[in-house]
Amino acid sequence: MSTSKINLVMLKKLFIFTVIMFAFGYALVPFYEKFCEVTGINNLLQPDILVEENWVDTDRWITVELDANTTGIPWDFKPLQSSVRIHPGEPVDVLYEIRNHTDREVNGQAIPSYSPRLLERYLKKFECFCFTKQVLKPNEVRQMPVQFTIEPGIPADVHTVTISYTFFELPGGQKAINDK
Amino acid sequence: MAAVHGDVHGHGHGDHHPTGIMRWVMTTNHKDIGTMYLWFALSMFFVGGTLAMGIRAELYQPGIQILEPELFNQFTTLHGLIMVFGAVMPAFVGFANWQVPMMIGAPDMAFARMNNWSFWLLPVAASFLIISFFVPGGAAAGGWTFYPPLSVQGGLGVDLMIFAVHILGASSIMGAINIITTILNMRAPGMTLMKMPMFVWTWLITAYLLVLVMPVLAGTVTMLLTDRHFGTSFFNAAGGGDPVLFQHIFWFFGHPEVYIMILPAFGIVSEIIPTFARKRLFGYSSMVYATASIALLSCFVWAHHMFTVGMPVVGQLFFMYMTMLIAVPTGVKVFNWTATMWQGSMTFETPMLFSIGFIFLFVIGGFSGVICAIVPIDIQVQETYYVIAHFHYVLVSGSLFALFAGAYYWIPKWTGRMYNETLGKWHFWLSMFFFNLTFFVQHFLGLAGMPRRIPDYALQFADFNMVSSIGAFGFGLTQILFVYIMVSCVRSGEPAPEKPWEGATTLEWTHLPTPAPYHSFETPPVIK
Numbered sequence: 036m037s038t039s040k041i042n043l044v045m046l047k048k049l050f051i052f053t054v055i056m057f058a059f060g061y062a063l064v065p066f067y068e069k070f071c072e073v074t075g076i077n078n079l080l081q082p083d084i085l086v087e088e089n090w091v092d093t094d095r096w097i098t099v100e101l102d103a104n105t106t107g108i109p110w111d112f113k114p115l116q117s118s119v120r121i122h123p124g125e126p127v128d129v130l131y132e133i134r135n136h137t138d139r140e141v142n143g144q145a146i147p148s149y150s151p152r153l154l155e156r157y158l159k160k161f162e163c164f165c166f167t168k169q170v171l172k173p174n175e176v177r178q179m180p181v182q183f184t185i186e187p188g189i190p191a192d193v194h195t196v197t198i199s200y201t202f203f204e205l206p207g208g209q210k211a212i213n214d215k
Numbered sequence: 216m217a218a219v220h221g222d223v224h225g226h227g228h229g230d231h232h233p234t235g236i237m238r239w240v241m242t243t244n245h246k247d248i249g250t251m252y253l254w255f256a257l258s259m260f261f262v263g264g265t266l267a268m269g270i271r272a273e274l275y276q277p278g279i280q281i282l283e284p285e286l287f288n289q290f291t292t293l294h295g296l297i298m299v300f301g302a303v304m305p306a307f308v309g310f311a312n313w314q315v316p317m318m319i320g321a322p323d324m325a326f327a328r329m330n331n332w333s334f335w336l337l338p339v340a341a342s343f344l345i346i347s348f349f350v351p352g353g354a355a356a357g358g359w360t361f362y363p364p365l366s367v368q369g370g371l372g373v374d375l376m377i378f379a380v381h382i383l384g385a386s387s388i389m390g391a392i393n394i395i396t397t398i399l400n401m402r403a404p405g406m407t408l409m410k411m412p413m414f415v416w417t418w419l420i421t422a423y424l425l426v427l428v429m430p431v432l433a434g435t436v437t438m439l440l441t442d443r444h445f446g447t448s449f450f451n452a453a454g455g456g457d458p459v460l461f462q463h464i465f466w467f468f469g470h471p472e473v474y475i476m477i478l479p480a481f482g483i484v485s486e487i488i489p490t491f492a493r494k495r496l497f498g499y500s501s502m503v504y505a506t507a508s509i510a511l512l513s514c515f516v517w518a519h520h521m522f523t524v525g526m527p528v529v530g531q532l533f534f535m536y537m538t539m540l541i542a543v544p545t546g547v548k549v550f551n552w553t554a555t556m557w558q559g560s561m562t563f564e565t566p567m568l569f570s571i572g573f574i575f576l577f578v579i580g581g582f583s584g585v586i587c588a589i590v591p592i593d594i595q596v597q598e599t600y601y602v603i604a605h606f607h608y609v610l611v612s613g614s615l616f617a618l619f620a621g622a623y624y625w626i627p628k629w630t631g632r633m634y635n636e637t638l639g640k641w642h643f644w645l646s647m648f649f650f651n652l653t654f655f656v657q658h659f660l661g662l663a664g665m666p667r668r669i670p671d672y673a674l675q676f677a678d679f680n681m682v683s684s685i686g687a688f689g690f691g692l693t694q695i696l697f698v699y700i701m702v703s704c705v706r707s708g709e710p711a712p713e714k715p716w717e718g719a720t721t722l723e724w725t726h727l728p729t730p731a732p733y734h735s736f737e738t739p740p741v742i743k
């Protein structure tokens with residue numbers, strides 16, 4: 036083979052390799068999704084299992100502040116109680132309310148956020164409206180529970196924690212007439 | 216033309232190419248293309264440098280004086296992008312174009328036409344970046360690493376940046392394919408892989424890194440583009456995406472990228488030190504293996520840029536140890552350079568001065584890198600000026616100093632003229648002084664907690680910032696001297712002797728006249 040032929044073969048191989056690496060970049064997306072699912076990293080949206088006969092630390096009180104936000108979704112969203120006081124280990128129920136104040140159907144998804152950050156490790160949620168998307172009919176109002184506990188292992192200097200949710204609009208609901 | 220064709224080599228060829236501007240637009244000659252890459256890189260170095268002067272002028276005093284915060288952010292973002300993609304990377308490709316064929320005894324690059332395309336993509340991308348300052352909303356302002364959500368939210372400037380990165384990526388990939396093919400298929404008979412000059416070795420490995428990670432960067436910016444305009448949600452939490460995913464994919468490209476910018480610098484320095492120490496490179500094969508292991512390891516350390524995203528401790532430890540491991544092959548290299556100088560008959564011409572300056576200051580940058588790799592420390596210094604100091608020690612006094620060294624070293628071969636040695640030495644010592652004045656104090660600022668990418672700062676940081684800004688202005692002005700030295704060398708330098716560096720042993724010095732003829736090695740030399 037002449038040099039230029041050999042070169043062309045090489046060019047082809049390297050080009051195919053480039054295309055494979057481009058695809059590899061995309062393959063990282065499902066890879067990381069699976070990786071996080073298997074290792075349990077970032078599983079904010081999966082329910083935890085309720086363990087019976089949990090130890091409750093009745094000597095401690097923790098104030099849980101409840102917060103609600105919306106971004107780009109025409110809903111009102113608020114907790115029905117702004118905070119609760121609980122013992123670590125004790126399961127509690129709180130209620131949030133969403134109200135669609137438009138006359139179209141809207142899909143929404145809530146994303147949780149915790150403060151302080153170490154709360155993520157000790158907070159166990161058994162039920163939450165954030166595990167699935169919410170669909171509200173025109174002007175519908177809905178009350179939704181969150182059932183959770185904070186494990187007694189949480190460091191003793193933590194007295195107040197915040198659980199915050201932000202609702203985002205998902206595509207798929209009825210679009211407003213002048214939405215783009 | 217046909218009549219000329221049968222003519223004697225070397226004489227007839229000079230008349231083949233068009234003259235004037237069209238010579239440069241159409242050229243497929245590796246030397247012409249190398250020259251264009253180098254001038255382009257130098258111009259971009261001054262564009263990026265002007266932005267840096269703006270940044271340092273704003274930071275000269277606390278408070279907002281010159282740049283509104285929005286514009287300041289655009290300056291830092293474009294400074295980084297232009298220096299990385301417009302200055303340092305093309306400059307090294309320019310060196311590869313000039314030197315690789317001459318050092319392996321090949322007549323030209325493997326794909327001469329593609330070589331021309333790779334170059335001409337660059338001005339297009341650069342103009343996108345520069346134009347983006349003047350579109351509504353201004354240029355991208357979320358940092359050169361363009362993390363979402365800012366990069367998903369920005370305006371037209373971000374789109375222009377995305378296109379520019381696409382084009383620059385295509386150009387680098389084409390360049391890399393060209394370099395790999397040239398090195399693997401076109402070496403002169405007898406030039407085995409383990410006889411190749413170190414510069415060629417480092418570029419071979421760099422080119423492999425480029426084809427490995429540039430496509431991933433292209434994928435990342437494509438995801439960003441579709442998130443912005445086509446309703447996907449790779450990085451958008453509202454749609455089920457995750458901004459942390461961006462950081463993982465970006466730094467899969469990003470860390471190897473920093474080695475793409477330093478390995479050819481290692482190569483240049485590995486050519487210059489033996490020449491001026493008049494000894495063979497100490498530990499040639501360990502140099503090759505060290506380069507290869509650095510490249511390999513660099514693909515498994517990306518998350519050291521993300522220690523604070525909330526990854527599990529096992530993850531932090533893994534990436535911490537992997538990162539520290541890189542210091543081992545890097546240490547081998549530093550050892551070998553030092554051992555090459557040991558008991559050599561050294562002289563200190565400008566290329567050697569820049570190379571020794573490189574070793575000193577790069578080692579400082581390497582150490583601060585290892586310090587950043589220690590998780591509990593990095594949690595303190597991440598996003599502070601400490602990191603800025605670290606990467607300017609490896610990139611400015613590392614990559615850039617090596618580029619200067621290479622330019623002084625090879626300009627006699629390229630032009631047949633000598634640069635002014637006295638001025639060259641001035642350039643070195645002024646650069647050395649002002650560089651350290653600018654960046655050494657940034658270590659202190661970072662340790663004291665001054666955040667990066669912010670136009671204003673608390674009063675206790677004022678003194679060091681003023682020192683740093685004065686250093687930066689001095690460094691900027693000094694680089695005008697470099698342009699003066701280069702231009703006056705090209706136009707009216709003393710004619711260079713055939714072999715200005717007696718210790719040089721690579722083919723371009725031993726087998727070619729000075730200046731190197733337009734076409735070289737059309738019949739390959741035989742290497743014993």
Ligand code: HEM
Pocket residue numbers: 360473474476477519520538539541542545580581582583584585587588589593596597598602605606609610613614
């Ligand atoms: C022994 C070698 C090195 C080690 C251990 C090292 C380690 C690190 C670490 C841990 C960081 C992250 C710091 C943070 O964001 O908090 C970092 C940042 C950085 N390093 Fe290095 N590094 C090394 C060599 C290099 C080289 C050779 C280059 C380039 C030529 C380089 C360029 C950079 C850049 C540009 C950043 C900052 C990226 C950004 O956030 O904008 N490093 N390095």
Ligand SMILES: [Cu+2]
Pocket residue numbers: 469470473516517519520
């Ligand atoms: Cu890195």
